[in-house]
Amino acid sequence: MALAAGAIVLTGPQAVAEPVDTGKGESTDQSGGSDSTGIYATARITYSGSVAVNGSKGNVTSADVNWAPPPCWYAPYLGAKDFKKTMSQDIESQMGAPGMGGHAGAALSELKRHYEDEYGWTDTPGYKDYNVGKDGEGMFWAAVENPNEPDVLKRSSCNDLPFWVDNGEAPPPQYEQAITPEILAALAYQHMQLPDTEVNLAPEQTTKVNLPTWAWLDKAVFDEVQARASINVPGFNLQATTTARPVSLTLEPGTDDAVTYPASGECTINDDDSIGEPYARGKADRTPPCGITYLRSSGDGTYNIQATITWDISWTGTGGAGGDLPDGTFGNGQAVTVQEIQSVNR
Numbered sequence: 001m002a003l004a005a006g007a008i009v010l011t012g013p014q015a016v017a018e019p020v021d022t023g024k025g026e027s028t029d030q031s032g033g034s035d036s037t038g039i040y041a042t043a044r045i046t047y048s049g050s051v052a053v054n055g056s057k058g059n060v061t062s063a064d065v066n067w068a069p070p071p072c073w074y075a076p077y078l079g080a081k082d083f084k085k086t087m088s089q090d091i092e093s094q095m096g097a098p099g100m101g102g103h104a105g106a107a108l109s110e111l112k113r114h115y116e117d118e119y120g121w122t123d124t125p126g127y128k129d130y131n132v133g134k135d136g137e138g139m140f141w142a143a144v145e146n147p148n149e150p151d152v153l154k155r156s157s158c159n160d161l162p163f164w165v166d167n168g169e170a171p172p173p174q175y176e177q178a179i180t181p182e183i184l185a186a187l188a189y190q191h192m193q194l195p196d197t198e199v200n201l202a203p204e205q206t207t208k209v210n211l212p213t214w215a216w217l218d219k220a221v222f223d224e225v226q227a228r229a230s231i232n233v234p235g236f237n238l239q240a241t242t243t244a245r246p247v248s249l250t251l252e253p254g255t256d257d258a259v260t261y262p263a264s265g266e267c268t269i270n271d272d273d274s275i276g277e278p279y280a281r282g283k284a285d286r287t288p289p290c291g292i293t294y295l296r297s298s299g300d301g302t303y304n305i306q307a308t309i310t311w312d313i314s315w316t317g318t319g320g321a322g323g324d325l326p327d328g329t330f331g332n333g334q335a336v337t338v339q340e341i342q343s344v345n346r
Contacts, residue, residue: 045075045184049227049241051191057148058192058227060244063310064326069190071149072158074171074178076233077142083162084130087115114161123174124163131164138166138235141178148190167235181317184229184240185325189313192227192242194330199249199307202279206337209297213336214288215251215267215307216276222246223273225311240317244328248310249275249290254303254336257296261288266310297340305334 052058062068078086094100095108113119113126120126131140143158158177165171171178201207202214224246230239249267251260267275267290276290294303308331316322 044233045187045229045231047188047191047227047229049188050193050195050225051188051227052193055147055191057190059194059330060189060192060311060313060328061330062189062326063329067326069148069186070146070177070183071151071154072143072145072156072177073183074141074158074160074163074175075144075231076139076165076236077162078140079234080131080133080135080138080140080164083140084115084132087130087162111161123172124161127164134164134166136234138164138169139233141165141171141175146187146190165236179231179238181238181240181319181321182315182323184231184238185242185315185317188227188229188240188242188315189325189328191229192225192244192328194225194244194309194311194328196332197222197307197309198332198334199251199305200276200278201305201334201336205335206339207294209294209338209340212261212286212288212291212293214276214279214283214291215249216278216290217249217274218278219273222275222309238318240315240321242313242315242325244311244313246273246275246309247312247327250308250310250331251290251292252306252308253292253294254305255294255296255298257294258303259293259295261291261293294338296338298336298338302335302337305336306331307334 047055077083091108091112095105095112100108110119115127115130118126118128131138140162141164142162143160145155145158149155160175163172163175177183197217200216200218203211207213225244226241227244228239228241231237232239247269251265251267253260269275277288279288292305308329311328311330313325313328314322315325
């Protein structure tokens with residue numbers, strides 16, 4: 001049966017998820033594909049909260065370079081009658097294609113037997129007339145590709161044939177990539193849109209050589225962010241909420257001719273959920289808890305301060321599931337002019 005699975009092209013079930021834009025920060029849907037009948041709409045994932053529009057990737061970068069969202073997954077696809085209509089038409093169309101013979105033709109015949117005449121193999125039972133006798137009691141599940149996965153081989157790695165799952169039952173254990181709250185949480189992470197945050201600086205925009213520049217973020221503009229992903233079809237309902245909480249701010253001066261405070265450049269969050277300390281009159285002789293001192297003028301140009309916030313990422317989901325995901329980062333650049341004060345001794 002491996003030959004059959006590799007020889008045919010499933011144009012319907014193994015489809016790329018298509019995003020449906022319903023507005024930034026509102027919700028975004030992804031489904032297993034669509035046509036004029038809306039027949040694929042059952043494999044729909046809905047995103048809400050702070051998410052990117054059009055189902056595109058958000059702006060969060062994982063701090064763990066080895067972590068990546070799932071490239072594909074298995075999700076509810078169609079009820080038995082609709083699946084029979086779609087799959088049987090697909091098989092007949094391919095069997096009637098010119099030159100469809102030999103191994104490819106034999107593979108299609110075995111596929112037809114699998115869904116019509118109970119032809120199965122180890123851990124994979126066959127079906128009688130596409131399980132039409134159980135219509136309404138479950139659904140066929142099929143592969144869905146992650147449209148934001150750039151590697152086509154990874155994106156198409158969920159290549160098992162569509163399989164049946166009874167309402168209220170878990171998918172068979174061999175389908176390790178079947179949709180779960182944890183997968184939904186990872187997808188919510190991928191689509192999460194963190195706010196642009198401009199760091200307060202004093203002096204602002206223009207500073208002097210050897211003059212400490214104070215940097216801070218107030219609690220009011222530095223709060224947690226949530227993104228949600230859910231799937232809801234007859235007999236199957238899962239959801240996950242991914243939460244990002246800010247934990248630190250890292251400053252990169254834009255030049256090696258600078259000193260950061262602290263020396264690592266990483267300013268941790270305060271007890272009141274702010275970062276750094278606002279500059280005020282009388283603090284000129286103090287070292288800022290978070291900031292930069294430039295040692296050389298920027299000349300006719302500017303230095304680009306890169307302010308990157310690190311976010312602690314966690315998730316919760318259906319059935320009390322939950323856990324941690326890798327920290328995320330997102331940064332903004334801010335131009336600063338550094339002037340040198342010239343003095344003349346007489």
